[in-house]
Amino acid sequence: MTTDTTVCGVCYRIHLNTLSTNWCVECEEALCSNCKEHHIASKATSIHKIIQISEYKSLPSFVTDINQFCVYHNQKYQLYCVKHECAIYNKCTKEHGKCGELIFLEDWVTDIKTSENFLDLEDILTDMLENFQKIRKDREFNITSIKDQKKTITEELRHLKSRVVQHFEKLEDEFIKELEKYERNCCERVTPNDFRNPEHQKIRIRSADLSLYERNSDEDQRKRGKSSDYDGNKSLETIIIESTFDSKVHDILTLKNLGFIKLKNIPSSNIDIYRRKDRQAQIMVSKSETSVNSIKYELKQKIKTSCRNPYGCCVTSKGEVLFSNYDKNNENLLVMNTASEDEYAIPLIKPYSSFDVVYLDNTSCAVSTGYSDEYRGISIVNLNSRKVKKFINLPNDTFGITYDGTSLICCIEEKIYM
Numbered sequence: 001m002t003t004d005t006t007v008c009g010v011c012y013r014i015h016l017n018t019l020s021t022n023w024c025v026e027c028e029e030a031l032c033s034n035c036k037e038h039h040i041a042s043k044a045t046s047i048h049k050i051i052q053i054s055e056y057k058s059l060p061s062f063v064t065d066i067n068q069f070c071v072y073h074n075q076k077y078q079l080y081c082v083k084h085e086c087a088i089y090n091k092c093t094k095e096h097g098k099c100g101e102l103i104f105l106e107d108w109v110t111d112i113k114t115s116e117n118f119l120d121l122e123d124i125l126t127d128m129l130e131n132f133q134k135i136r137k138d139r140e141f142n143i144t145s146i147k148d149q150k151k152t153i154t155e156e157l158r159h160l161k162s163r164v165v166q167h168f169e170k171l172e173d174e175f176i177k178e179l180e181k182y183e184r185n186c187c188e189r190v191t192p193n194d195f196r197n198p199e200h201q202k203i204r205i206r207s208a209d210l211s212l213y214e215r216n217s218d219e220d221q222r223k224r225g226k227s228s229d230y231d232g233n234k235s236l237e238t239i240i241i242e243s244t245f246d247s248k249v250h251d252i253l254t255l256k257n258l259g260f261i262k263l264k265n266i267p268s269s270n271i272d273i274y275r276r277k278d279r280q281a282q283i284m285v286s287k288s289e290t291s292v293n294s295i296k297y298e299l300k301q302k303i304k305t306s307c308r309n310p311y312g313c314c315v316t317s318k319g320e321v322l323f324s325n326y327d328k329n330n331e332n333l334l335v336m337n338t339a340s341e342d343e344y345a346i347p348l349i350k351p352y353s354s355f356d357v358v359y360l361d362n363t364s365c366a367v368s369t370g371y372s373d374e375y376r377g378i379s380i381v382n383l384n385s386r387k388v389k390k391f392i393n394l395p396n397d398t399f400g401i402t403y404d405g406t407s408l409i410c411c412i413e414e415k416i417y418m
Helices: 009-013 033-041 053-057 090-094 116-190 200-206 209-230 247-253 276-284
Strands: 022-024 029-031 050-052 079-081 086-088 102-104 310-315 321-325 332-336 342-347 357-359 364-368 377-382 387-393 398-403 408-412 415-417
Touching: 009 029, 009 033, 022 033, 022 053, 029 033, 033 050, 050 053, 079 090, 086 090, 310 357, 310 364, 321 357, 357 398, 364 398, 377 398
Parallel strands: none
Antiparallel strands: 022 029, 022 050, 079 086, 079 102, 310 321, 321 332, 332 342, 357 364, 364 377, 377 387, 398 408, 408 415
């Protein structure tokens, strides 16, 4: 028998190459359209299950590799050994004669699809498929969040660089202005007034010889008197401008890196492995209900904010705390770091407003408007660009808001919208 599924097995044995169109499950053989009709008409094979060859090719390999014929006798399996959990041929009973229980294979597989073991196996496979999809979705979300984190860190680094450059340029301008001021003062001190406009040049040109001689004599005496004064005058000392830079400026050049990058592994909150067996066991065991009145709470920390009316509050995955300031004249979204210090504020005065806030992901949050004269609904705020990237219009004033991982749930005029 040929192993090529594209050629009819019956025709191949009579040296004909006919394309197959069907597959006999019991005979494990490909059939052409003519041989299929004879196969159905034959009394011995009329009950055989025949499927399309395309359907057979679409089956996974672990199904098609199941052999229904004995490897020792080349005959179809007829019995099942319970002890060894394997199918055997009639002549194999010599080897399995002492096994105890041999059952006809046909009886063993009867109603197999409705048996408890098969249904359990089907549930397990279904659970595995659902769990794999959850894990895959969680891994894809993790990859997206890693890229967002890299983008956020890069933006923070560039923002820090811009602040450093601006601060350095400011210090540079101040230092140069001070240096120019010293330069002007020193130049004025170095150049005496007596040497700026010497009068003896004018006298030499305009005066007669006698008057020139007399004038020069007086001038010489005056100069000699002054020259003796210059001997101890500090105006003739050489002035040198020196500078000393702050050692912290040179420390920047010795930096080997700007910081450190570390990885942190935390359990994923998005993966909920589901098992129907566990669920069934939980249903059978009655759970004691906990009353709201029996819940105990403990004060962990007090946070002082600059918000006048902090109506909404939530915590990000980084540990930052978001507050919605519902102040008529200064409505904003306040972001505080893990040290409970104001990091930045995003104004939401007009046309938006800020009543309640809920964290969505690493880059965004949702803010409800509360009572608003203009826009009524939910603002989706980008925490990186610090701007409203999308607004969801709703039919009325929007107040309390929460997020269940897939949908936003909000309160609008005593009604819950999702």
